[in-house]
Amino acid sequence: MKTxxxxxxxxxxxxxxxxxxxxxxxxxxxxxxKSVVINAxxxxxxxxxxxxxxxxxxxxxxxxxxxxVITYSGAGDKVGDSYHWKGNDKVGEGEQSVAExxxxxxxxxxxxxxxxxxxxxxxxxxxxxxxxxxKVTWSIDNELNPMMKIMKPMxxxxxxxxFDQGLGDLKKLAEK
Numbered sequence: 001m002k003t004x005x006x007x008x009x010x011x012x013x014x015x016x017x018x019x020x021x022x023x024x025x026x027x028x029x030x031x032x033x034k035s036v037v038i039n040a041x042x043x044x045x046x047x048x049x050x051x052x053x054x055x056x057x058x059x060x061x062x063x064x065x066x067x068x069v070i071t072y073s074g075a076g077d078k079v080g081d082s083y084h085w086k087g088n089d090k091v092g093e094g095e096q097s098v099a100e101x102x103x104x105x106x107x108x109x110x111x112x113x114x115x116x117x118x119x120x121x122x123x124x125x126x127x128x129x130x131x132x133x134x135k136v137t138w139s140i141d142n143e144l145n146p147m148m149k150i151m152k153p154m155x156x157x158x159x160x161x162x163f164d165q166g167l168g169d170l171k172k173l174a175e176k
Contacts, residue, residue, distance in 0.1 A: 026149040032156065033139035034163040037130045040174045045134045046104045048173050049125045052076030052083050052096065058169040060162045065091040077101075092116045096123075111140075119143075136170065138163055 038045050048054045053076040062068050065087035074081030082097035093114040100108035104127060111121040121142035128135045140159070144152065 023146050023149050026144065026152050028143050028149075029141070030144050030148075030152070031139065031141050032159045032163070033137055034160070034167055035135055035137040036167040036171055037133050037135050038171045038174045039133045042104045042127050042129065042134045045127055045136060045170075045174045048170055049127065049136065050077055050101065050103060050107055052081060052098065052109075056083070058166055058173055060165040060169070061091065062087070064088075089116065117148075119145075134174075136167065138167060 048058060053072065055076075056062050056070060062070065062085060068085055068087035068091055070083050070085050072081070072083045076083065076098070079098050079101055082095055084093075084095045085091065086093045095112045095114070096109050098107065099110045099122070100106065106127070107125040109123045111123060113119045113121070119142060121140050124137070124139045124141075126137040126139075128137070148155065
């Protein structure tokens, strides 16, 4: 029994040490990005990136709940257009709005997360020529609270999976 308590105590101590190091070491500013080269011209790729409604066709986050409720304000392809989503525990609730747009080149959106955690982020979609195709770079910038700093490795793994899935689905759509 003493050995089991020592093991449990050691695990708890390691977690506390990790938590303190994570809170102190990880920056409050968080940036995550992934890119993919799509074998299609920029204008064809833009059809799937330059509209919030088209974005939600390949967006992996909204696909995590087949019963998600999305309500649009505007057509989704102009500065100020937005949508509100409400879904299960995986998807949560929030809003995304178009903050800046340069057709066939750049879309900047602002995200406001309501549940499960309150927070704000900025997402960028940048399209650049790459050989005979188009390179799409998808990034997200946000601030991490102390709890999110502790969970950062898990969050980064999840973001990597979701961005890979989303960019893969975008590539399939745009190359049709």
